[in-house]
Amino acid sequence: MITFLFRALMYVVSAGLGLIVADLVLDGFQIQWDRWWGFVVCILIFAILQSVLSPWVSRIADRYAPVLMGGIGIFSTLIALIVVVLLPIGGLRIVDLAGWLLGSVIVWLITALGSVLLPLIFLRKKVDKVRSRRA
Numbered sequence: 324m325i326t327f328l329f330r331a332l333m334y335v336v337s338a339g340l341g342l343i344v345a346d347l348v349l350d351g352f353q354i355q356w357d358r359w360w361g362f363v364v365c366i367l368i369f370a371i372l373q374s375v376l377s378p379w380v381s382r383i384a385d386r387y388a389p390v391l392m393g394g395i396g397i398f399s400t401l402i403a404l405i406v407v408v409l410l411p412i413g414g415l416r417i418v419d420l421a422g423w424l425l426g427s428v429i430v431w432l433i434t435a436l437g438s439v440l441l442p443l444i445f446l447r448k449k450v451d452k453v454r455s456r457r458a
Contacts, residue, residue, distance in 0.1 A: 330442070331370075337437025338370040341430035342415065348429060351422025354415055361414025365407045372403035373434070396435065401427040 342365070346354040354362055376399040404427060408417050417423050 329445075333441045333445070334374070334434070334438055335366060335370045337434045337441055338373065338430070339366045340437050341433035342366060342369070344433050345422075345426040345429040349422050349426055351419035352417050352426040352429075353422075355413050358413040361412040363414070364412050365410070365414040368410065369403050369407050372406055373399060376402050397427050397431045400431040400434070404430065 342354065342362075345352040356362070377396060380399045380402070381395045401423065404415075404417065404423070408415055417426055
């Protein structure tokens with residue numbers, strides 16, 4: 324259970340980092356910082372949607388369009404972004420085509436990297452702490 328919660332937390336953090344990087348890099352991808360609570364809700368909803376959509380979109384693509392299997396992560400990220408932007412809570416706006424397309428790629432890439440690297444960083448600190456206690 325602790326492992327599941329740790330991984331979920333790391334995924335939420337990496338999703339937040341992906342959205343922030345897209346905001347910093349793209350003009351058409353805008354986090355509405357005056358509605359910070361909306362952005363926090365957007366991160367949580369995005370992470371949940373992404374977790375649910377990835378396997379679902381993967382099964383559909385595997386059945387009907389196997390050629391698309393490589394782009395499943397980016398496509399499910401785009402769908403999750405569309406849903407989050409359409410929610411009336413605010414927190415995130417995407418206003419142009421580059422924001423939608425490049426934003427999906429950036430968020431997907433940062434989230435994928437973060438999901439792999441963040442646990443390694445935190446686990447390394449834990450391992451170093453245990454080793455220092457033994458010495």
